[in-house]
Amino acid sequence: xxxxxxxxxxxxxxxxxxxxxxxxxxxxxxxxxxxxxxxxxxxxxxxxxxxxxxxxxxxxxxxxxxxxxxxxxxxxxxxxxxxxxxxxxxxxxxxxxxxxxxxxxxxxxxxxxxxxxxxxxxxxxxxxxxxxxxxxxxxxxxxxxxxxxxxxxxxxxxxxxxxxxxxxxxxxxxxxxxxxxxxxxxxxxxxxxxxxxxxxxxxxxxxxxxxxxxxxxxxxxxxxxxxxxxxxxxxxxxxxxxxxxxxxxxxxxxxxxxxxxxxxxxxxxxxxxxxxxxxxxxxxxxxxxxxxxxxxxxxxxxxxxxxxxxxxxxxxxxxxxxxxxxxxxxxxxxxxxxxxxxxxxxxxxxxxxxxxxxxxxxxxxxxxxxxxxxxxxxxxxxxxxxxxxxxxxxxxxxxxxxxxxxxxxxxxxxxxxxxxxxxxxxxxxxxxxxxxxxxxxxxxxxxxxxxxxxxxxxxxxx
Numbered sequence: 001x002x003x004x005x006x007x008x009x010x011x012x013x014x015x016x017x018x019x020x021x022x023x024x025x026x027x028x029x030x031x032x033x034x035x036x037x038x039x040x041x042x043x044x045x046x047x048x049x050x051x052x053x054x055x056x057x058x059x060x061x062x063x064x065x066x067x068x069x070x071x072x073x074x075x076x077x078x079x080x081x082x083x084x085x086x087x088x089x090x091x092x093x094x095x096x097x098x099x100x101x102x103x104x105x106x107x108x109x110x111x112x113x114x115x116x117x118x119x120x121x122x123x124x125x126x127x128x129x130x131x132x133x134x135x136x137x138x139x140x141x142x143x144x145x146x147x148x149x150x151x152x153x154x155x156x157x158x159x160x161x162x163x164x165x166x167x168x169x170x171x172x173x174x175x176x177x178x179x180x181x182x183x184x185x186x187x188x189x190x191x192x193x194x195x196x197x198x199x200x201x202x203x204x205x206x207x208x209x210x211x212x213x214x215x216x217x218x219x220x221x222x223x224x225x226x227x228x229x230x231x232x233x234x235x236x237x238x239x240x241x242x243x244x245x246x247x248x249x250x251x252x253x254x255x256x257x258x259x260x261x262x263x264x265x266x267x268x269x270x271x272x273x274x275x276x277x278x279x280x281x282x283x284x285x286x287x288x289x290x291x292x293x294x295x296x297x298x299x300x301x302x303x304x305x306x307x308x309x310x311x312x313x314x315x316x317x318x319x320x321x322x323x324x325x326x327x328x329x330x331x332x333x334x335x336x337x338x339x340x341x342x343x344x345x346x347x348x349x350x351x352x353x354x355x356x357x358x359x360x361x362x363x364x365x366x367x368x369x370x371x372x373x374x375x376x377x378x379x380x381x382x383x384x385x386x387x388x389x390x391x392x393x394x395x396x397x398x399x400x401x402x403x404x405x406x407x408x409x410x411x412x413x414x415x416x417x418x419x420x421x422x423x424x425x426x427x428x429x430x431x432x433x434x435x436x437x438x439x440x441x442x443x444x445x446x447x448x449x450x451x452x453x454x455x456x457x458x459x460x461x462x
Contacts, residue, residue, distance in 0.1 A: 206436050238425040
């Protein structure tokens with residue numbers, strides 16, 4: 001299920017993956033499959049109609065009601081013995097995913113057609129929490145049903161919190177990082193080439209070319225997450241034109257406000273030490289590939305690049321550490337222009353001082369102007385008010401620069417962050433590729449040591 005949060009148009013970014021999944025479904029008659037995907041996009045609906053060799057009642061649009069209906073259907077099948085002890089139930093989710101918020105155990109995903117305007121919060125899209133799957137997961141575990149949740153969304157590592165002893169959960173990335181459709185495509189292809197879900201996961205992990213941290217709910221997977229994720233996480237970030245996808249900028253903003261150092265020599269040396277320890281522990285005749293052998297050099301190079309920028313940033317002094325800039329506007333007049341009725345016409349946007357100073361306001365206004373014509377009427381209203389707030393923010397920023405002249409140094413630092421864009425993307429991928437072998441060799445080592453213990457991902461047969 002998936003495909004939500006996409007703007008108006010004929011297709012979605014998830015269409016290629018949907019075709020790949022259809023090939024697995026069509027060639028696997030032993031699975032009783034259902035698909036619930038998007039709706040409102042012509043090409044996507046044609047894929048759903050023509051590519052899946054399923055009865056019409058096994059296909060539906062992905063909406064809040066269809067999501068809840070599917071969960072309830074499977075709960076009923078387990079309760080009434082249609083799905084019984086030893087049977088396998090696999091849920092595959094491919095849509096936009098938000099970072100975990102508040103009291104959520106897992107995280108939220110986009111449902112239905114919309115236009116996500118922030119890929120970290122899913123603003124602009126209707127969302128539902130994967131916490132709603134918890135009752136199904138608990139029921140399956142209590143009845144001995146082998147349940148697998150494959151979460152191929154961004155920030156999907158948070159879903160591993162839902163795991164139970166008989167549940168296999170696999171995510172495309174960690175809780176703080178973006179995921180990529182390429183992982184879902186390769187994983188689905190590997191389902192036909194693997195004996196079980198653990199094998200499919202490991203095959204996909206070593207065949208990646210993106211800066212992410214796929215996760216699995218096995219003992220080895222959990223151990224390696226605890227060991228590596230916090231240390232490696234900053235080196236998987238990169239700079240981006242879009243504010244909503246620039247996690248490196250967000251990291252620097254946090255360091256500036258808290259006067260902290262996310263990029264530390266100590267963390268880098270720990271990662272290098274882990275690599276050296278693994279090489280020493282394994283047999284002397286073991287062959288390490290070129291990615292592993294270059295891992296330390298790639299890590300040091302990206303570390304140096306990030307640390308130089310970070311050190312400049314944390315020297316800055318903000319006027320008031322906790323001060324926020326809030327700007328609110330009415331959307332009523334703009335909504336009237338597009339003949340749209342709004343129940344709440346107030347729009348507010350809030351920036352911290354560091355966010356305001358690190359934002360190239362003119363560039364962001366230009367980006368919003370360029371994408372305006374492609375938006376739906378609802379989102380044109382939001383975008384026009386957003387541009388209005390940016391114009392006010394530009395004036396506010398000018399006032400701050402007059403009041404606090406030292407902040408002019410931000411321009412120099414921002415230029416450095418902007419120049420990081422292409423280089424940081426390439427270097428984060430290099431670090432990720434180098435890490436693949438360190439992870440998989442450690443995974444196999446732990447798996448051998450715990451071979452006699454339960455492993456729901458290895459027990460989920462394909």
